[in-house]
Amino acid sequence: MLGNMQMHRLMGIAIAVAVLAVHTAEAASRIKDIVDIEGVRENQLIGYGLVVGLQGTGDGLNNAPFTRQSIQAMLERLGVNVRDANMRTANTAAVMVTAKLPAFATQGTHIDVSVSALGDAKSLQGGTLLVTPLLGADGEVYAIAQGSLAIGGFTVQGDAASITRGVPTSGRISNGAVIEREIEFKLAAMHSVRLSLRNPDFTTARRIALAVNDLIGSTVAEPTDPATVKLTLPKNFDGNIVDLLTDVEQLFVEPDLPAKVVIDESTGIIVMGQDVRVSTVAVAQGNLTVLVTEDPTVSQPAPFSDGQTVVVPRSQVQVQQDGQEKKLAVVKTGITLRELVDGLNALGLGPRDLISILQSIKTAGALQADIEVM
Template structure:
């Protein structure tokens, strides 16, 4: 009954019209405005004995010495014994149009054998782009959602305690020059490529620009790209602000997404199945070994022997045959429910239907 409820819920959620109306800003990206990735190497201090073991992570000790030397503290002689420091890799995305002085979030991930970053503080870490230039500096307390507890005979770990975030932890030192207002042509890129959606976006923009500017300014290039000419007498930012709230009908391909690791199945609204008969039933074969000890008769010269005894049982419960013919999503889900199979069985059935050529959709396995 639980599987039936889950599948029916999926059907109700996905049994929508094939075309869903969305704003242009929700389905496209402007190529002139893009994120840039930053990376840096730093240290997290203040850990409660969960940092790197310096024997297994020699680079952590080298980093500690280099940091102390930069602070004017001599570190010659003797080895560091601290276990409250962890070497980390710091990553961040620099959003477009960000100016110097703005703050962005950073992600901190352990590089050595630290067991947890909870309670630690990231010390000043420069973040650079692929061009080698430093664009931000990160520092602040690390927030970790996971935890790890360990005793002498048992340990418990929830989440990922060796990775965390520093909200607003990076201060932008250098902005990336952007000339958005100087653009004469806006390039819109669809997040989910589709020829029908690209044509509808261009048509929606042209209907608006004919009324507003007296000319059709948009043209589709392919399934991912739409070009829009910027009219005279208006800034590119204001022009795109007028276009991004236009509503278009977004078309999506028929697709079934299957995650075999978690048993998750997502079926699109336009998925169709040609008429096909399916037999499903799990065959269970149980082999039990029960050896018996056989004693010789009294006062005989026999020996004690072990006599093998094997019991083999075969079961095939709930074997059913159903006919599936999916003119719509609701019929497809109802047919799978009639078989009464679990998610792993549905995955096998969908793969078999695809191999038989009866699944009129793309099957994506993750």
């Protein structure tokens, strides 16, 4: 015989599967795609190393003293004394190595690393990264990187011209680092976790809690703020917190976002959310162009006179106003985003003019949304 909690769980899963087709037709997303689980995160790693094997495109040792010091220290560790030597190599470059340590990564697994030139190296093409410890924020070594670089750019230089494609001073090493230290995090032993919304919202947090509680059949999820939903493991649940998260993350929830208009004035891009509304408003637009042309002339004195040759300024000013035949256009209350876009497009304006009009409509109090200028 199945327990009551297990029966509720199976019934909840059956209901979730039954309504899956309905949710898919709407703007719904899986919970795993809109939240992060507390403690399940990546960690940044960083290290300093040397890339060797370059074809004369490395750091100039006179301009990069840290590269000279690194070469000396490396060779001394290998038993070569070059303390007083005059090194002139250009086949070595100092680099910064970065990587992301995945959650629950175990010792011996490999991760990708990114390598970027630190000095005045022209290219890292054909280089090999020497053994480089990668440190975490706590100063401990979590991985060791080494390997041949793969870059996405190149530089070809002649006597009078050069061609550069991409960024030849940065590259990647696939599986170039080996994890040496694990981050202890026992998720299965936890009795409660927090789900962090990637886009905080009161309505979305409540919808997630309701969906989880409907699945389990009891109150196990509680929204604590717009960005957090606390998930508690039921006492008689047949499994651990990992089993519960596996069921929860497959649920579909329709996220709710505030009405917002995002404007990038440098590129003329306008992005409007689904819930943007505009009250009925009349709009007129015209471009005023003032053209000033300077055409100075030279005035010569009469022959055998005491006059002087002077330059007489001559300016022509023209005023042109585009769209003089345009009249006030009425943008009616936008019931949907499509109607709002169609109403603005009916004015026959470009993105630059639409940006000014949207800001003016917001100033007039007719735009029911926030404007964010990037």
